[in-house]
Amino acid sequence: DTEVTQTPKHLVMGMTNKKSLKCEQHMGHRAMYWYKQKAKKPPELMFVYSYEKLSINESVPSRFSPECPNSSLLNLHLHALQPEDSALYLCASSLTWGLQETQYFGPGTRLLVL
């Protein structure tokens, strides 16, 4: 099974709301990623977790807060977002971080901030 699942598929939130995105994989992967993708653009890396520890934070604003509760789960907590944060948020996983193994992507959560 090479599936990465993400919930919800769609999310509409106001600028004062708090919401969370969830990602799950059961492939035994020890690296998990959050990407942001705007329309007609490539994915932009936000965070990398390796063995449940945050390894990379690409200078993401603090209104995005990642969490890795265990090796299978990855959350992205959202608070006080701006309309320009509207995008497709993709989760990915790979066997390990840094050894150029295949990244498996989920279908994404399409976020609209009003």
Next chain:
Amino acid sequence: QQQVKQSPQSLIVQKGGISIINCAYENTAFDYFPWYQQFPGKGPALLIAIRPDVSEKKEGRFTISFNKSAKQFSLHIMDSQPGDSATYFCAASSRYYQLIWGAGTKLIIKP
């Protein structure tokens, strides 16, 4: 120096034709070059990847050609089918470095 330049931005090919997408990089430390395919409403999926120790890699109708001296690599899709219509991203990385993505090519295969 970290950029990967991808062309064309969009491409229309007749069914059965050859689709060619090109990428160029600057960082000579890059040693892993994957191509990802993304359908609307889906996440990207790895299509094929190459390392610089080979000049060509073929998987079915998909071939990567790699020119180390020119710092260029390309994706060829033979006998293109309507089901190949998608956005294609090239990327590059070195160990313990994130993927650097090209801008993407929207490919349309006309029946």
